[in-house]
Amino acid sequence: MEPSSLTDQASFSGVNRIGMDESGKGDYFGPLVVAAVFVDATTESELRLMQVRDSKKISDGRILELAPDIRAICPHSVVAIGPQRYNELYRKIKNLNRLLAWGHARALENVLERVECGLAIADQFGDERFIRHALQEKGRSVRLVQMPRAESDVAVAAASIVARAEFLLRLKRLSDEVGTTLPKGASPAVELAARMIVKKHGQERLKSVAKLHFKTTQAVLAG
Structure with missing residues (x-):
């Protein structure tokens, strides 16, 4: 599984793909949540009609409304690492990017168990080798594209909304x-x-x- 070069990143519209994003990375309280969402040509059109975009540009209330609709139409996976588990993993791994990659690999693997897909897109957060290794251990082969501002892709934007909604719900529960x-x-x-x-x-x-x-x-x- 090789990362894409910048020249390959122009547009993935109409291509079957899995978008991945996380929420809670910069929040002291609450979990770290990683979501992966599979999008094809049909669901891409539906997501655009729903005006799905980067969760950072949408109010919390709207995120909580959109997330169930995205989950209803798109195969997806949510990996939520609660604070207690997060602290245990961080003590072992001692690197946030490796911890993030571990969560991305788990979410991606969960979706690949349900759908055939050869492309995954995520934000550029660090060394992708950890994701590649985790997937190859299970015999998975998928092209991974990591790029800045990946949320501009509707699949990644959908994942960002699903992840943020889960974070908000769990933060409220902890409160x-x-x-x-x-x-x-x-x-x-x-x-x-x-x-x-x-x-x-x-x-x-x-x-x-x-x-x-x-x-x-x-x-x-x-x-």
Whole structure:
């Protein structure tokens, strides 16, 4: 499975492909979620009619409306790595790009078990060899294209919406469990929420809701 050169990236419209994207990578609270979505010519037209585009350009409310419709018409896979599991994996792997690649490989493998497809597209986040190795172990052969701003492709945009919706739902669930609203991102509001959790539940509880390798953890515990 070889990555594409930049010259091959012009347009994949009308081509059967699997788009992949993740959500939660830059969020202190909540899981890391990777989604893979298979798109063919028919579902591509439907996604365009639904005005599917990069999840970063859509409100949370609209994301939560669109995701079930995308999941209903497209074969897909969602790999959600909750904070506790994320922290365990990060301690072992010690590299976010490798952890991301592991999640992408799992999501892609899940979709390939359901459909025949020779092309996968993802954002450019690092070394693709880890995905290639994970797939080759299972005898999978697929052309992987990693490119900047991959969300401009409707298949990747669909995956970004499915991943973000899952992230938002799981973040809300975690907020309800700890009785504190867990903000997105890594802002001063996030640090304040983390301090509240430590105050109410003890610092041990942080590992069940937060990605501990963020600098926010040091700031909160030092405080």
